[in-house]
Amino acid sequence: MFDSNSLTGPRKQSNSDDNMIPLINIVFLLLIFFMVAGQIRAMPDASLVLPKAELAEIEQETQLQLELLADGQLLLDGVFVSPDELDEQLQQLGNPDTINVALFADEHATAVELDKAMAVLRRHQLQSVLLHSETREGSQP
Incomplete structure (x- = not known):
C-alpha cells in the first residue's frame, strides 16, 4: 500500500515556543522604536493652559x-x-x-x-x- 508520509518525510511536531519568536521580535522592535522616538522630560501641571x-x-x-x-x-x-x-x-x-x-x-x-x-x-x-x-x-x- 501507499503511505502518504513516505513522500513528504517525517512530520515535525509543532512547538509552541516556535510561535513565540515572531511575537518577541515585534515587541523588541516596538521597544527600540519607543526608546528612540520618545522624550523623557518633566511635564508641567496638567491644568496649566499655555498662552x-x-x-x-x-x-x-x-x-x-x-x-x-x-x-x-x-x-x-x-x-x-x-x-x-x-x-x-x-x-x-x-x-x-x-x-x-x-x-x-x-x-x-x-x-x-x-x-x-x-x-x-x-x-x-x-x-x-x-x-x-x-x-x-x-x-x-
Missing part, C-alpha cells in the same frame, strides 16, 4: 522649571513655593550664568502675578529664562 504665540523658539534644556498657575501660585520643579522661598533657592544655586529657567505661565494668570515671579528672577540677574507658549493654529515659525 498662544505667533513664533516658537528653539527649546533649550533647562535646569529649573518654574510654573505660574492661574491663581498666582508658583511651582518650582513641581513643588509649591512662595516668592520668598524661590528667592532663597535661587541664592543657594550660586552663579546666575549657569542657571537656566523654563517659565510656564498659565494664560489666565494676571500680569501682576507674572511680574512678581519675573522680579525674583531679575533680582538674581539670570541670563537664561525661557518663557514657554503654544503656537497658534496655522501660524508658521
Whole structure:
C-alpha cells in the first residue's frame, strides 16, 4: 500500500515556543522604536493652559522649571513655593550664568502675578529664562 508520509518525510511536531519568536521580535522592535522616538522630560501641571504665540523658539534644556498657575501660585520643579522661598533657592544655586529657567505661565494668570515671579528672577540677574507658549493654529515659525 501507499503511505502518504513516505513522500513528504517525517512530520515535525509543532512547538509552541516556535510561535513565540515572531511575537518577541515585534515587541523588541516596538521597544527600540519607543526608546528612540520618545522624550523623557518633566511635564508641567496638567491644568496649566499655555498662552498662544505667533513664533516658537528653539527649546533649550533647562535646569529649573518654574510654573505660574492661574491663581498666582508658583511651582518650582513641581513643588509649591512662595516668592520668598524661590528667592532663597535661587541664592543657594550660586552663579546666575549657569542657571537656566523654563517659565510656564498659565494664560489666565494676571500680569501682576507674572511680574512678581519675573522680579525674583531679575533680582538674581539670570541670563537664561525661557518663557514657554503654544503656537497658534496655522501660524508658521
